[in-house]
Amino acid sequence: MKKPVLNISLYIIIPAIVSGLSILSVLVTTNIIDYTKNIGIDKSYILTGWILFIALTAFVCGFVVVQFILKPVEKFVAMTKANPVLRPILEENPQIITKKDEMDHIKHVFKQVTEALNKVDSRLLFPEFTCESRSMRSVLNMVMKVAPTESTVLILGESGTGKELVATSIFQHSKRKNKPFIKLNCVAIPEELLESELFGHEKGAFTGADAKKKGKFELADNGTIFLDEIGDMPFNLQAKLLRVLQEKEFDTVGGTTPVKVDVRVIAATNKNLESLVKEGTFREDLYYRLNVFLITLPPLRERQEDIPLLIEDKINQLKNGDSTITVSDDAMKRMKYYSWPGNIRELHNTIERACVLSENGRLEVNHLPSTVDVDTIQVVKKSKSILDEETTLDEKLQEIEVNIISDALKRTEGIQVKAAELLGINQRSLWHRMKKYDIDATKFKKTTTFDDKSS
Numbered sequence: 001m002k003k004p005v006l007n008i009s010l011y012i013i014i015p016a017i018v019s020g021l022s023i024l025s026v027l028v029t030t031n032i033i034d035y036t037k038n039i040g041i042d043k044s045y046i047l048t049g050w051i052l053f054i055a056l057t058a059f060v061c062g063f064v065v066v067q068f069i070l071k072p073v074e075k076f077v078a079m080t081k082a083n084p085v086l087r088p089i090l091e092e093n094p095q096i097i098t099k100k101d102e103m104d105h106i107k108h109v110f111k112q113v114t115e116a117l118n119k120v121d122s123r124l125l126f127p128e129f130t131c132e133s134r135s136m137r138s139v140l141n142m143v144m145k146v147a148p149t150e151s152t153v154l155i156l157g158e159s160g161t162g163k164e165l166v167a168t169s170i171f172q173h174s175k176r177k178n179k180p181f182i183k184l185n186c187v188a189i190p191e192e193l194l195e196s197e198l199f200g201h202e203k204g205a206f207t208g209a210d211a212k213k214k215g216k217f218e219l220a221d222n223g224t225i226f227l228d229e230i231g232d233m234p235f236n237l238q239a240k241l242l243r244v245l246q247e248k249e250f251d252t253v254g255g256t257t258p259v260k261v262d263v264r265v266i267a268a269t270n271k272n273l274e275s276l277v278k279e280g281t282f283r284e285d286l287y288y289r290l291n292v293f294l295i296t297l298p299p300l301r302e303r304q305e306d307i308p309l310l311i312e313d314k315i316n317q318l319k320n321g322d323s324t325i326t327v328s329d330d331a332m333k334r335m336k337y338y339s340w341p342g343n344i345r346e347l348h349n350t351i352e353r354a355c356v357l358s359e360n361g362r363l364e365v366n367h368l369p370s371t372v373d374v375d376t377i378q379v380v381k382k383s384k385s386i387l388d389e390e391t392t393l394d395e396k397l398q399e400i401e402v403n404i405i406s407d408a409l410k411r412t413e414g415i416q417v418k419a420a421e422l423l424g425i426n427q428r429s430l431w432h433r434m435k436k437y438d439i440d441a442t443k444f445k446k447t448t449t450f451d452d453k454s455s
Contacts, residue, residue, distance in 0.1 A: 017061065025054045126169060129162075130313045133303040139166065139295060146293045147173035152245065154230075154290045155268040157297030160343030163268040166295060167226045170266055180223030182216045187232045195237055196253050205254025215252065217244060217261050224264045230290065231271035231282065238283045245289045265290070300340040300347060307336045310344060314351040315363075325355055327363045330443060334365060337403065338372050365443075373410070402437045405430070406444070414444035 032050055126140050146153055147170045155163045164183070171181045189197050196205075200215030216225060227233075233241065244250050245265060249258040267290050276282035300307065311332070315325050327335075331354075340346055354367040405423070412418035419441075420430040434441065 017065070021054075021058060021061065125173075128165060128169070130309050131303065131306045132309060133298075133306045135298040135303050136306065139297060140169075142293075142295050143169050144173060146170065146295075148175060149293075150264055152264070152290055152292040153266045153295060154273075154293070155266065155295045155297065156273075157268070157270060158299045158341075158343055159270045160345035161297040161299060162344060163270075163297060164226070164228060166297065167228075167266045167268060171224045171226070174224065174264070176223050176264060180220050181226070182220040182223065183226045183228065184216050185228045187229045191234050194234065195240070198237070199240060199250050199252050200255075200259075201253035202255045205252075209254070217250060217263055218259060220263045221261045222263075224266060227265065227267045229269055230267040231269035231273055231276055235281060235283070238286045242283065242286045242289060245286075300343045301338075304336055307347070308332060310347055311335065311351055314348050315355065318352060318355050325358060325361050325363060328365065331363050331365045331368060333406075334368065334372060398437070401433065402439065405433060405437070405439060409439070409441055409444040412444075414441045416441055 029050060125144065129136065129140065131137065131140075143166060153167075153170060155166055157163050167183075168181075171177060184197065186194065196209075196213065196215065198215050198217060200213050200218055201209050203209060203212045227241075240250055244261070244263070248262060249260050251258055273282055273287050273291075277284045277287050300310075311327060315327075319325050335347070335350070342349075350369060350372060351363075353369065354363050357367040358364070405419070408419040408422045409416070412422060416430055416434075417427055420427045423430065433439075
């Protein structure tokens with residue numbers, strides 16, 4: 001029979017030790033004073049000795065406690081620096097390694113380890129997602145929290161941000177993952193057929209209804225239904241959807257007996273439902289029924305650190321055999337700072353087109369559509385987002401200055417006189433800055449693209 005083991009928290013043990021030493025020192029000091037007073041000897045030497053003894057004992061105890069706590073931490077930090085996965089992250093942030101303050105150093109190492117573990121966690125749990133940005137990892141964290149519940153989920157985001165992929169992930173991590181998962185795009189079905197598609201119809205309910213048909217909600221019974229583009233659902237059908245959410249029942253087209261269903265609803269839209277409610281085209285009560293757990297997907301322009309990963313992933317999908325396709329620095333920079341109004345869908349199409357046009361396995365700027373251009377506004381937004389990065393102020397300002405000069409040269413097709421006028425500086429000042437940052441104006445000279453030839 002195993003002996004019972006009592007585990008006591010360090011939050012209790014350490015304060016208890018300190019409190020015990022304090023009480024002991026007060027009691028002993030009091031006894032020493034009383035003893036010396038009774039026998040009539042000089043107590044100053046005894047008190048001085050006792051104080052030195054208490055100080056030495058407290059120092060030793062403190063040293064032991066610190067060693068007990070910090071030794072494993074220091075060992076962990078040393079192992080972290082030697083880890084092949086985490087070493088590149090630390091090397092990219094040399095200020096972490098060179099920090100003089102030991103606790104500050106440990107804090108920053110732990111922060112980087114946590115970031116790395118979060119990225120690994122995201123890759124393991126969501127291999128279908130290509131992302132490392134904090135905004136997307138926050139979305140995936142919300143997916144993990146809501147997936148095991150029965151809550152209705154509303155996914156908002158611009159077109160091409162991956163709303164259907166998020167809905168699928170919620171289903172795959174839910175308790176209903178072995179049950180039906182039915183998808184329906186509310187704008188893909190004609191309005192006059194959408195009611196029948198959602199709720200089914202009875203035989204003879206309308207012209208052409210030769211047999212009874214089950215709707216998507218009945219097919220999804222005990223499972224999950226995903227209603228994409230919910231903001232485009234006709235107003236007259238919204239009341240029936242509301243009834244399903246509230247009462248868990250509906251009437252088929254031409255039917256008289258209510259059909260009971262147990263369905264979890266996930267809805268998505270790229271429209272502003274609050275605005276639609278104010279305009280009177282979307283029911284307010286339905287909006288609140290759907291908006292139980294809200295997930296908002298960030299547009300691609302707000303997760304720029306994911307763009308190189310998405311490009312690499314798409315190229316790996318497209319390349320034939322063992323052929324290698326690389327992306328030039330200029331092309332990567334242009335794609336990274338482009339605003340991507342079509343988001344991931346537009347990025348994938350752009351990469352596929354560029355790979356077709358590329359020669360010798362090298363993707364250059366002239367392989368990109370003329371619409372893919374660096375936007376100065378996006379450069380400014382990027383400068384705001386890097387405030388959380390571990391870089392100095394001078395490095396941040398240099399990056400911003402390089403981006404703005406490059407953008408000016410691009411807009412003026414490499415003509416330095418015009419670029420200087422656009423920037424509001426003299427040509428000599430522009431030349432010195434270009435030399436300082438090693439910016440080659442010839443790279444911005446106008447090139448003939450596929451689009452120019454076809455126009």
